[in-house]
Amino acid sequence: MMTTRVLIKAIALFLIATMAFALVDPMPQLSRLSIYNSLVPGRQRLPWGERQNLAYNLSITNLDAMFASHEIAQPKTADEFRVVLIGDSSTWGFLLKPEDTLAGRLNAAQLRRAGKRVRVYNLGYPDFSLTKDALLLRRALRYQPDLIVWLVTLRSFPNDAQAHALVAANCDEALHQACSKYGDPPSLGRWRMLLQHRRELADLIRLQLYGVMWAASGIDQHSPTDYQPVQRDLERDESFREFKPPTLPREALAFSLLTGVASEMSAVPLIVVNEPMLISAGANSDVRYNFFYPRWAYDQYRVQLRESMSQAAGVRYLDLWDRVTQSEFTNSAVHLTPAGTQMLADALTPELLR
């Protein structure tokens, strides 16, 4: 009899809790609750992970929680010159330890600018999408950057590459146009109960728990040593996605998004970098630079990007496409080894100090 009463009370309490959750909707507040930067150190890159149990990291779409777990959420000190890096998996540092990423290498150089300590924050995020980059860049503005470096490559530009889970989940007003064009805006005015938030809540808890292991081990990525090396012998294929030679249609690429964001950056200097890529010398390298890009498409992209950037006032543009020695790529045409990352860091350093 007593057991039955306990069960009935438990069910009643659960129903009350789930209704209260729907009425109050504490998700925004819960998202900002974080053990990072207080109980455990902030992450050196945004949470992202494919094999959670080995990486102690996971992919989530809650931007508040993502940024709250990042070291950029710490208050900016008076003697800090804050630099933010935006980009794809190359910037995030796929297969690299946090200290070997571009941000890690730049920080290791202990640069100073105008008497301030240059502190570089890695806000790269795996996947190619300019809209995703723009979303993170806009969010980064809340953290008082003194300089933003946005590393891009052609794969991030096609209009049909813009849809991204982060974009779909975070279509705020500023991005609304891009969202409606490329993403899948979520419905507003949701009245969601506890059960409907269970995945999101579980992810938040997991993110905090992995923080313990991040602090305990410094692991934030599963980096297999037996990865498939980047392909150097290529197919004799001249296509880039659905595009065929001779012309890469400008309107099919999201240059307007790039220049639009750049024009908003009047208060914070912006450097756009065409990131290094593999220039293969293997079979059919007369047709393709690498697995990603046929020569004709990439060459036209470089010209178009340079033209776009020349029209964007106040934006510095660096074309570092061939700056890294060809042996310093790991498993893709843009993923760098620690030595390759150092080459890129060396090329960027004078621009950060200029």
Place this chain on the structure above:
Amino acid sequence: MLTTLRNWAVFTASVLALFWLQPAAAIRFFDFWLPVGTLALIAIVWSATQPQFDKRDLLIDAGALCVLILAVASLRFVEALSTALTRTRPPELMAVVLAVLTIASVGALAGRARSRPATWAALIGMFLLMLVVVKTDALAAAASAAFRALQGQGIAQASALDWRWLGFSYVAFRMIGSLRERMNNKLPAMRLREFVSYAVFAPALSAGPIDRADRFLNDLRTPYAPGRDLLAESVLRVLTGAFKKYALADTLALIALNDANAPALRPGWAWLPLYAYALRIYFDFSGYTDIALGIARALGVKLPENFNAPYLKPNLTQFWNSWHMSLAQWFRAYWFNPLTRALRIRKWEQAPIVLTGQVSTMLLIGLWHGVTPNFLIWGVWHALGLFAHNRWADFAKTRLAWVGERPRLQRAVNVAGALLTFHFVALGWVWFALSTPAASLQLLARLFWR
């Protein structure tokens, strides 16, 4: 009528669950043959231990068992259901019929020798040998190679992992226990169906608890009277177990100590994954036990408790009286007590008796988890802890009796004892969680020194 129906349901469901829960095996058809092997061993032990039985009952029970095995095998002919109960398509029906006939013949032979203690001893020896083979990587791999060769499969991939034999450890312990009870004339008369239900009772199949045949039989023969309270009790226990297992243990597993993270742990932080492991293994195992006990309760079977707040116990002896209790009781009944009794008869001193009994018992418990250096060290770790506590308790019994007269002081001593015991057990988990002594020593060094 309801009780008979329940008993048949328990029998049928347990036999089918044996096939259904058996993991996939790399050796062809092993996911079918391993459960059949389990049932064969049980039938042989039953045949060798039952002094008398009703032939009609035997015909019905053995017939039902054969029908169930053949029914599972026959699913190979129903395309849509061919992997409904086994991970892969069952083997040829003729092979299964031959196997069933062989089992029946061996069972009949065992039945002829049912009153000979040598038969029981031989069966115990066989189970021990099988446990050693299954738990020793090199031997398991060699056995796997032999079976692969029989099946015409390449032996290069033979591995100990091929022996993922669902519930064999527990079934073996129940069988050895039954044979020992038979030797002592304490095994009750049971029908084949009842004995099979006891040995492979579905809720307790993969992780215990290890029940006693006489107690289980008593429940089976008690009139089954399900009611609202029984159901509520059962549901509450299952929910409690599910919360422990899926909410707590699985969450703690995210940050628990393992071979992959141990080398990377930074000094000072290494305690957290160790604590997480200690709590995770408790919530996982006790959660699973709660689920097993809850389901069994709904069926009218009151399985023995396996845990009683072990981490709150003030000393290691009490910890082992409340951690995996059914396993500890099994070893106490069938190893520790007979051994210490024999040593006492030989006029050994008390301390060497305790040391020998505890070291050998804990070594066996360690090796039961797997024949590896780390499980062996884990067993010795606990044996020495138990011996130290035994000597301390002996010393303190007279000299520190006054502590018990001061309730506050006694409470403080108990709290300190619980903390000390928890940390001793947690440090023992280092040997259990990691696979090599080198990795364990490295972590212990990091926990304390650097």
